[in-house]
Structure formats: structure tokens, C-alpha cells
Amino acid sequence: MSLGRLSSATSGLLVQSARKLHFSASTATMRSVVTAATSAAPELVPTPGTMKVKLALCQMATSADKVENIAAAKSAIQEASSSGASLVVLPEMWNCPYSNDSFPSYAEDIDAGASPSAAALAEAARGHAVTLVGGSIPERSDGKLYNTCLVYSKEGQLLAKHRKVHLFDIDIPGGVTFKESETLTAGQAGTVVDTDAGRLGIGICYDIRFPELAMMYTQRGAQLLVYPGAFNTTTGPAHWELLQKARAVDNQLFVATCSPARNPEASYQAWGHSTAVDPFGKVLATTDEKPGIVYAELDYAELEKRRTNMPLMQQKRYDLYSLLDKTL
Numbered sequence: 628m629s630l631g632r633l634s635s636a637t638s639g640l641l642v643q644s645a646r647k648l649h650f651s652a653s654t655a656t657m658r659s660v661v662t663a664a665t666s667a668a669p670e671l672v673p674t675p676g677t678m679k680v681k682l683a684l685c686q687m688a689t690s691a692d693k694v695e696n697i698a699a700a701k702s703a704i705q706e707a708s709s710s711g712a713s714l715v716v717l718p719e720m721w722n723c724p725y726s727n728d729s730f731p732s733y734a735e736d737i738d739a740g741a742s743p744s745a746a747a748l749a750e751a752a753r754g755h756a757v758t759l760v761g762g763s764i765p766e767r768s769d770g771k772l773y774n775t776c777l778v779y780s781k782e783g784q785l786l787a788k789h790r791k792v793h794l795f796d797i798d799i800p801g802g803v804t805f806k807e808s809e810t811l812t813a814g815q816a817g818t819v820v821d822t823d824a825g826r827l828g829i830g831i832c833y834d835i836r837f838p839e840l841a842m843m844y845t846q847r848g849a850q851l852l853v854y855p856g857a858f859n860t861t862t863g864p865a866h867w868e869l870l871q872k873a874r875a876v877d878n879q880l881f882v883a884t885c886s887p888a889r890n891p892e893a894s895y896q897a898w899g900h901s902t903a904v905d906p907f908g909k910v911l912a913t914t915d916e917k918p919g920i921v922y923a924e925l926d927y928a929e930l931e932k933r934r935t936n937m938p939l940m941q942q943k944r945y946d947l948y949s950l951l952d953k954t955l
């Protein structure tokens with residue numbers, strides 16, 4: 628695989644490369660892709676060729692009824708596709724209430740092929756010919772539970788599985804207290820995946836707070852960072868949009884988030900406000916807390932334009948600092 632610093636001459640080089648770039652500690656074949664430099668600049672994987680993508684963020688209403696949630700997901704994907712979206716995103720934990728009480732009982736074993744939620748996603752992606760970032764569901768695997776996002780091709784093929792890397796453990800007295808680590812285990816790998824809708828870096832909710840993960844994805848040539856997420860009424864108004872703009876502007880790429888709609892009866896009050904932000908930090912589309920689908924047109928040529936206007940990637944002082952990508 629040919630590498631080099633990002634430039635107009637090299638961008639597009641990877642379009643013909645492996646369709647799926649799911650990196651993990653054991654992905655030895657990808658080891659040469661990015662140099663874990665300490666004092667020299669890391670070799671940036673060039674972003675793929677440019678294209679325009681119609682994105683749909685399905686801010687679904689979720690309930691305690693899994694069958695109903697699966698039906699709602701299918702119908703949202705159908706609606707997004709009939710409105711012309713080629714990339715469809717679902718929210719974090721869309722098949723269950725967002726609570727530690729629910730995760731164990733709603734969890735599904737994806738690898739064992741015992742996941743009605745995964746089966747529905749694959750079928751919907753194929754049936755409507757869309758690239759699907761299937762939000763997240765609780766996954767059971769080898770006696771552990773994960774908060775897991777599945778990415779499907781428009782042929783319904785599973786392209787990537789991202790297990791939330793940073794668990795949401797916070798305590799803001801009088802605001803929000805949550806400890807995902809009571810039930811969930813953290814994933815061990817970042818996820819960058821090539822799709823028909825561009826090269827996507829996947830994170831789940833709290834993952835957005837960690838700029839290093841987003842930088843690692845940028846070094847791997849991601850064009851769009853997608854974060855299914857469920858912020859809340861304390862941290863949502865303070866940080867949700869701010870973090871998306873920060874990740875977009877720091878890395879000069881698109882960022883999209885997809886939240887569940889707020890359910891007044893739920894123990895966890897989701898913030899909603901699913902949003903798409905462009906590489907210059909402009910909010911392309913957003914919404915309030917109610918159910919609905921947010922659409923945005925992404926033009927990946929924007930990355931190159933912004934990176935040419937303001938060449939941050941070339942101006943970094945790797946003699947002073949660096950990001951060590953330890954999962955290669």
C-alpha cells in the first residue's frame with residue numbers, strides 16, 4: 628500500500644484498497660499503514676476520492692419493547708432511503724432503554740448469529756441499498772457485555788463492529804450519574820471502515836470526548852466521524868454541539884451524531900439534537916429532542932479544500948508532540 632503525507636496528489640490512492648479497514652491489535656497486515664512516530668511526523672493515510680453523500684440521522688423514539696424498537700428502526704431506514712439517503716445512521720442503544728438494568732436482558736450474541744437486531748439491520752441495509760451505521764446495541768460475547776455498533780454495506784454485508792472504547796462513567800451531583808462499567812466492558816480497538824459512502828471513523832457517544840481517538844482516525848484517512856450517542860439534559864446543552872465542532876475543526880473532516888429522541892417516561896433523558904457538522908465547524912443540519920430524521924449533504928471535496936486553505940496537518944510540530952497509535 629502506498630503511503631505519504633496527505634496531498635492532492637496522493638488523495639484517492641486508497642480508493643482501490645481494502646474495502647474494510649477495521650483495525651485491531653491483532654490486525655498485523657495493517658501494521659505498516661501508520662508509523663507510530665515519536666519525533667517524526669506520522670505517515671498519514673490519504674483520504675479516499677471525493678464524492679457527495681446524502682446522510683440521514685434517524686432520531687428514533689425508543690421504548691422498552693424490543694420488537695417495537697426493531698420495527699421502528701426498519702421503518703426509519705426505509706423512510707431515509709426513500710428520501711434519497713445513501714448513508715443512514717441509527718442512535719446509541721436503539722433497541723432498549725438506556726440503563727444498566729436493561730443492557731444484560733436486551734443483549735444479543737452477534738457473533739453466534741443470535742441477534743434479531745443485527746439480522747434486521749442487515750436485511751434493511753440490503754433491502755433499501757443503503758450504507759448503514761447501525762447505532763449501537765448491547766452485545767453479549769464470551770460472558771461479557773459491550774456497547775456495539777455494526778456497520779453494513781448496501782449489500783447487507785457486515786463491514787465493521789465497533790465496541791465503545793471509552794465507557795461512560797461520570798458523576799455530576801444534581802446532574803447526571805451513570806456508570807456503564809457496572810455492566811459493560813470497553814472495546815479494545817478503534818474502527819475505521821471503507822464504505823460506499825466514504826471512509827468512516829466510528830465512535831460511540833462518550834468516545835467523542837477523546838480527541839486522540841478522532842486524531843487516530845484522521846491519521847487513518849477518515850472523511851467522516853460518526854458517533855451514535857445519547858447525551859443527556861445536563862451534558863447535552865453544555866457539550867454535545869461543542870464537541871462535534873471541536874472534533875470537526877481539529878481534524879478538518881465531517882462529524883455526525885445520532886441520538887435517540889427523548890422519551891419523557893425513561894429514566895435517562897436523552898438530549899436528542901442529532902447533528903451533522905462540516906470540516907469548518909459549520910452545523911449543516913440539526914434538530915430538537917423529538918423523533919425525526921435529520922438530513923445533510925456531505926461533499927467530501929470540502930476536506931481537501933479546508934486542508935489546503937489551512938494546512939494544519941502539515942503544520943503540526945511532531946518534534947514537540949505526537950499521537951502514538953498503539954492498535955496497529
Ligand SMILES: O=C(O)CCC(=O)C(=O)O
Pocket residue numbers: 719794795831832833834836856857858859862863866
Ligand atoms: O459524555 C456525555 O456527556 C454523555 C455520554 C453518554 O451518554 C454515553 O456515553 O452514553
